[in-house]
Amino acid sequence: MADKVIVEGMARVVVPEGVFYNPLARFSRSFAIPILAMESSIRGRELIVGDLMAASGVRGIRYFLESGCVSEVWFNDRSRRAFDTIKLNVRENGVDGRVFNMDVRALLYSDALYKLDFIDIDPFGTPSPYIDSAVAAVREGGLVVLTATDLTALCGLYPRAAFRKYFSVVRKTWFCHEVALRVLIYSCLVAAGRHDRYIEPVISVFTEQYARVYLRVREGKIRYPYGSVGFILYREGESIDVAPLKSIGGEASIEKGVMVIGPMWIGPLHNNDFIDGIFDRELFNRIAVEGDRLRAAKLLKVMRGEADLPPYYYDIHKLSSMVGISPPPVDKVIRLLVDAGYRVSRTQFSGHGLKTDCSLSDFLDLLRGLPR
Ligand SMILES: C[S@@+](CC[C@H](N)C(=O)[O-])C[C@H]1O[C@@H](n2cnc3c(N)ncnc32)[C@H](O)[C@@H]1O
Numbered sequence: 268m269a270d271k272v273i274v275e276g277m278a279r280v281v282v283p284e285g286v287f288y289n290p291l292a293r294f295s296r297s298f299a300i301p302i303l304a305m306e307s308s309i310r311g312r313e314l315i316v317g318d319l320m321a322a323s324g325v326r327g328i329r330y331f332l333e334s335g336c337v338s339e340v341w342f343n344d345r346s347r348r349a350f351d352t353i354k355l356n357v358r359e360n361g362v363d364g365r366v367f368n369m370d371v372r373a374l375l376y377s378d379a380l381y382k383l384d385f386i387d388i389d390p391f392g393t394p395s396p397y398i399d400s401a402v403a404a405v406r407e408g409g410l411v412v413l414t415a416t417d418l419t420a421l422c423g424l425y426p427r428a429a430f431r432k433y434f435s436v437v438r439k440t441w442f443c444h445e446v447a448l449r450v451l452i453y454s455c456l457v458a459a460g461r462h463d464r465y466i467e468p469v470i471s472v473f474t475e476q477y478a479r480v481y482l483r484v485r486e487g488k489i490r491y492p493y494g495s496v497g498f499i500l501y502r503e504g505e506s507i508d509v510a511p512l513k514s515i516g517g518e519a520s521i522e523k524g525v526m527v528i529g530p531m532w533i534g535p536l537h538n539n540d541f542i543d544g545i546f547d548r549e550l551f552n553r554i555a556v557e558g559d560r561l562r563a564a565k566l567l568k569v570m571r572g573e574a575d576l577p578p579y580y581y582d583i584h585k586l587s588s589m590v591g592i593s594p595p596p597v598d599k600v601i602r603l604l605v606d607a608g609y610r611v612s613r614t615q616f617s618g619h620g621l622k623t624d625c626s627l628s629d630f631l632d633l634l635r636g637l638p639r
Pocket of ligand 1: 287288289292296319320321322323324325326343344345346349369370371372389390391
């Protein structure tokens with residue numbers, strides 16, 4: 268079978284049979300470009316980037332060609348065929364960098380140790396086997412980016428798998444998509460702690476295909492964010508509460524009938540100063556795929572709104588069925604909440620989802636008060 272030639276953004280790559288390329292992941296590649304550009308502007312220099320599970324190399328090639336801020340890309344894939352393909356594609360696209368054919372963990376603990384500013388780990392399924400080496404090896408203050416496609420585990424369909432891979436108790440609820448991101452971030456924080464490091468989420472993305480987190484990794488013990496780890500306590504149809512880990516066994520007691528979900532990251536999913544910087548500099552314009560440019564700007568706007576609201580969201584369809592009404596338009600519910608004095612934002616997790624500081628029982632009462 269003839270090799271495929273793919274044009275994506277500014278990259279033109281050959282993809283032979285047996286080398287992975289997923290056109291549906293194009294937006295995930297595009298979205299990283301303004302983030303790289305913002306990171307370089309914070310650091311005041313160009314970045315050295317690792318595309319360490321690279322397949323055809325399309326991701327790292329686009330980062331180099333489109334972000335305008337990458338001095339060098341280190342590519343890696345343990346498949347020999349992928350390695351040969353990357354070498355060819357890197358040469359043909361005029362990218363500066365190095366190409367390796369290693370297990371990513373071996374590379375991170377050897378040649379790549381403390382050399383990379385931005386490490387992108389994009390496996391099939393779970394990233395959990397690679398988290399430890401990535402957070403240990405990135406340069407101090409650099410970004411580790413992890414994709415997870417094992418959403419059935421992270422969203423609580425397979426709680427045993429989630430427990431094994433992420434050491435958290437995950438349940439299937441209507442807000443499980445957000446829990447998925449929070450459990451992934453928590454497991455990175457746990458790994459970082461083993462190396463006297465900690466993480467700060469910069470941007471966290473959930474789509475139907477993947478969860479993807481951009482985390483800043485810092486050195487130190489004193490600023491470890493103990494207060495940002497905790498549980499969600501959910502009583503079906505009645506209440507959702509957040510319990511920081513340090514309160515368990517102290518003032519918080521867990522009543523019968525409460526679903527305990529976690530531990531997980533309960534701090535902000537995104538850094539709004541970082542997002543504001545992308546908007547100020549209009550960095551999404553660096554994305555060469557026009558549709559993705561618009562989608563990235565829209566998504567960042569939603570993230571900006573949801574960042575500092577409680578660590579769960581409400582699904583209007585689900586809540587409407589709880590009170591026996593047909594779902595009202597989302598804009599109408601937003602007005603209702605704002606008029607009642609609550610903060611409210613749309614969310615990336617669902618077109619009919621809202622984040623707000625209104626409690627579940629008050630939200631249900633507001634819906635009950637709507638004319639039938
Ligand atoms: C989902 S694909 C990567 C797709 C690519 N990042 C993109 O955007 O097109 C995962 C790649 O990781 C490689 N891989 C799997 N396990 C690996 C490991 N332990 N070390 C290095 N590469 C690995 C596979 O050969 C495969 O090419």
